[in-house]
Amino acid sequence: MTVLQIDKIKAYYKINAYGNQRTVKAVDNVSLEIEEDETFGIAGESSCGKSTLIKVISGTIKPPLTIIEGKVIYNFGDESIYIGKVNGQEEIGKVTWEKVSYIPQSSMSVLNPVMKVRDIFYDLLKSHKKTMEKEVFNETIKEHLNSLGLPIEVLDLYPHQLSGGMRQRVIIALATIFRPKVILADEPTSALDVVVQQSVLQLLREIQNENKNTLILVSHDMSILANIANRIGIMYAGKIVEVAKVKDIFENPMHPYTKFLINSIPRIGDKSDRLSIPGFPPSLADPPNGCRFHPRCPYVMDICKEKSPLLCEVAEGHNVACFLTSEESEDGKY
Amino acid sequence: MENTEKLLTVKDITKVFTRGSLLSRISFTAVNNVSFEIEANKPEIFAIVGESGSGKTTLARIILHLIEPTSGQILYRGKDITKIKSKRDRIEFMSTVQPIFQNPFETFNPLKRVDSYLYETALNYKITNKSNLERFIADILNSVGLSIEEVKGRYLHEFSGGQIQRLSVARALIVRPSLLVADEPVSMLDVSLRMSIVNLFKELKNDQNVSIIYITHDLATAYYISDRIAIMFRGDVVELGPVEAVLARPLHPYTRVLKEAVPEPTPTQKWGGKINFSAIEIEEFSRVGCKFAGRCQSVMEICKKAEPKYSSVDNRMVKCWLYK
Numbered sequence: 001m002t003v004l005q006i007d008k009i010k011a012y013y014k015i016n017a018y019g020n021q022r023t024v025k026a027v028d029n030v031s032l033e034i035e036e037d038e039t040f041g042i043a044g045e046s047s048c049g050k051s052t053l054i055k056v057i058s059g060t061i062k063p064p065l066t067i068i069e070g071k072v073i074y075n076f077g078d079e080s081i082y083i084g085k086v087n088g089q090e091e092i093g094k095v096t097w098e099k100v101s102y103i104p105q106s107s108m109s110v111l112n113p114v115m116k117v118r119d120i121f122y123d124l125l126k127s128h129k130k131t132m133e134k135e136v137f138n139e140t141i142k143e144h145l146n147s148l149g150l151p152i153e154v155l156d157l158y159p160h161q162l163s164g165g166m167r168q169r170v171i172i173a174l175a176t177i178f179r180p181k182v183i184l185a186d187e188p189t190s191a192l193d194v195v196v197q198q199s200v201l202q203l204l205r206e207i208q209n210e211n212k213n214t215l216i217l218v219s220h221d222m223s224i225l226a227n228i229a230n231r232i233g234i235m236y237a238g239k240i241v242e243v244a245k246v247k248d249i250f251e252n253p254m255h256p257y258t259k260f261l262i263n264s265i266p267r268i269g270d271k272s273d274r275l276s277i278p279g280f281p282p283s284l285a286d287p288p289n290g291c292r293f294h295p296r297c298p299y300v301m302d303i304c305k306e307k308s309p310l311l312c313e314v315a316e317g318h319n320v321a322c323f324l325t326s327e328e329s330e331d332g333k334y
Numbered sequence: 335m336e337n338t339e340k341l342l343t344v345k346d347i348t349k350v351f352t353r354g355s356l357l358s359r360i361s362f363t364a365v366n367n368v369s370f371e372i373e374a375n376k377p378e379i380f381a382i383v384g385e386s387g388s389g390k391t392t393l394a395r396i397i398l399h400l401i402e403p404t405s406g407q408i409l410y411r412g413k414d415i416t417k418i419k420s421k422r423d424r425i426e427f428m429s430t431v432q433p434i435f436q437n438p439f440e441t442f443n444p445l446k447r448v449d450s451y452l453y454e455t456a457l458n459y460k461i462t463n464k465s466n467l468e469r470f471i472a473d474i475l476n477s478v479g480l481s482i483e484e485v486k487g488r489y490l491h492e493f494s495g496g497q498i499q500r501l502s503v504a505r506a507l508i509v510r511p512s513l514l515v516a517d518e519p520v521s522m523l524d525v526s527l528r529m530s531i532v533n534l535f536k537e538l539k540n541d542q543n544v545s546i547i548y549i550t551h552d553l554a555t556a557y558y559i560s561d562r563i564a565i566m567f568r569g570d571v572v573e574l575g576p577v578e579a580v581l582a583r584p585l586h587p588y589t590r591v592l593k594e595a596v597p598e599p600t601p602t603q604k605w606g607g608k609i610n611f612s613a614i615e616i617e618e619f620s621r622v623g624c625k626f627a628g629r630c631q632s633v634m635e636i637c638k639k640a641e642p643k644y645s646s647v648d649n650r651m652v653k654c655w656l657y658k
Contacts, residue, residue: 266532274532
């Protein structure tokens with residue numbers, strides 16, 4: 001069952017500074033379908049629009065971010081939530097923590113520094129389950145921490161007394177306490193060390209295996225996604241350029257950008273030369289015409305400079321947006 | 335004068351930070367008895383790897399003489415740098431040892447033209463005179479893969495992270511240093527730009543004979559560029575040796591844990607096993623005996639009582655009771 005459907009979303013930042021109108025096309029015509037019980041990885045560099053995409057999915061759309069076109073549909077079986085333009089009307093459905101939760105990047109600035117972890121849990125539970133007794137609260141929290149393998153002592157500590165990894169695990173505990181259907185994680189481990197990163201990701205994987213929920217994991221680190229994701233979407237300059245099963249992405253990348261990304265990963269035990277991608281990422285305020293990767297692409301053709309390729313299926317479950325693999329552009333055949 | 339063949343000798347460096355008032359003083363050992371050497375005639379890339387809080391940045395700052403060590407010596411070409419007092423000696427030292435910092439956007443003042451840093455450095459250190467200045471800077475920029483037309487008269491916000499990090503490497507190269515101390519130089523950069531900086535370091539070593547101390551938490555890039563590696567844990571160097579040997583056959587249990595935690599970019603090989611780690615970091619710093627004892631899988635009685643000594647096992651140093 002498709003639990004999350006993203007349909008041709010265009011989300012731009014409209015900035016009006018000193019009379020100058022600027023538009024940053026952070027998410028431009030992105031369509032994705034994410035299934036139940038899968039781990040979907042979104043890979044991309046900084047400022048490619050991946051965090052904006054997460055904002056749109058989680059329904060936290062505040063100016064200057066505006067949805068120009070398209071919609072996001074959650075389908076939980078008994079209930080659907082719409083975000084975006086529905087029949088010409090802007091609609092932002094209420095996405096609740098019980099259905100969709102979010103694990104942010106910097107755990108340091110997420111937890112309230114003057115509250116004990118126990119009070120942070122109380123706050124969250126109280127705002128969703130108003131009639132619950134205090135003893136039941138305590139039991140629920142303890143049971144939940146136990147099931148995640150966290151020590152109960154953390155409840156009586158302040159966030160600054162916890163190590164970075166422990167803090168991130170507390171946040172994961174907060175995000176999973178209602179057993180949500182969809183968990184969004186935006187670079188959950190990029191501030192952590194390798195050993196701690198492994199334990200945090202293993203925890204996320206265990207939760208996913210047990211609850212059969214959907215996990216959407218955003219990361220710039222392809223090696224992490226190789227270890228945890230079922231499918232990967234590669235994002236470049238506001239567009240999804242390739243979506244495929246994790247095995248296909250690593251063994252048979254088709255978009256030139258993906259090829260570069262895979263080939264530039266250094267591996268322990270291999271000292272052969274790794275090449276970096278020439279050039280640098282474009283500014284989203286003024287993206288290049290046509291395919292946005294064309295200024296850095298070694299296989300650039302004339303058509304790439306004029307038209308933007310459409311993400312279309314080239315093999316089973318393998319979607320690529322490149323004129324090398326298909327002739328479809330976003331505004332019809334060329 | 336036996337030390338003249340050594341570019342840098344780090345000898346028993348210890349740094350203890352204290353905080354609190356006179357009555358309730360808490361001391362905290364950030365770097366504990368670290369020693370290593372870098373040869374003068376053979377340029378090399380020496381990686382220092384460890385998690386955050388392992389003391390690697392403190393060690394870098396001591397080598398750069400930005401902070402004083404509590405005890406120990408740092409000899410640069412046989413001269414003790416902790417005894418540098420006069421400005422002349424300091425300039426002499428800075429013209430051979432140069433830093434590269436982590437966040438390229440904090441290295442430069444956003445209100446100043448970036449190229450002014452290059453001109454000022456060249457003039458302050460009297461590397462070249464005004465008439466040759468422009469050509470000299472152009473040559474330096476070429477060596478890091480930038481052109482003077484790209485850089486001239488522009489401000490910080492007009493560059494990408496990779497370009498700025500190249501500029502800070504260029505600034506460090508102006509004085510023709512023989513040693514660069516790079517503290518997490520690529521951790522703030524995008525994946526697609528990261529390898530270009532790492533490859534630049536490799537070129538500098540091969541073409542310009544610059545030795546580099548490369549501090550990082552990323553084992554994969556450390557393996558890719560470095561010749562020798564030191565693994566740090568809570569202030570101690572627990573293992574030191576040639577990078578191929580250390581990472582192919584790790585001896586210290588911590589190195590093993592660290593290596594296994596690196597995600598492999600192959601979807602068919604996924605992580606296995608469980609790892610335990612401490613809830614509160616401060617416990618590990620104040621631990622008596624081996625600081626890794628609380629997490630170590632092959633922990634013995636002696637590990638909890640006495641600090642292990644360095645022992646030399648096939649060409650490398652290991653600080654562990656398993657190899658005494």
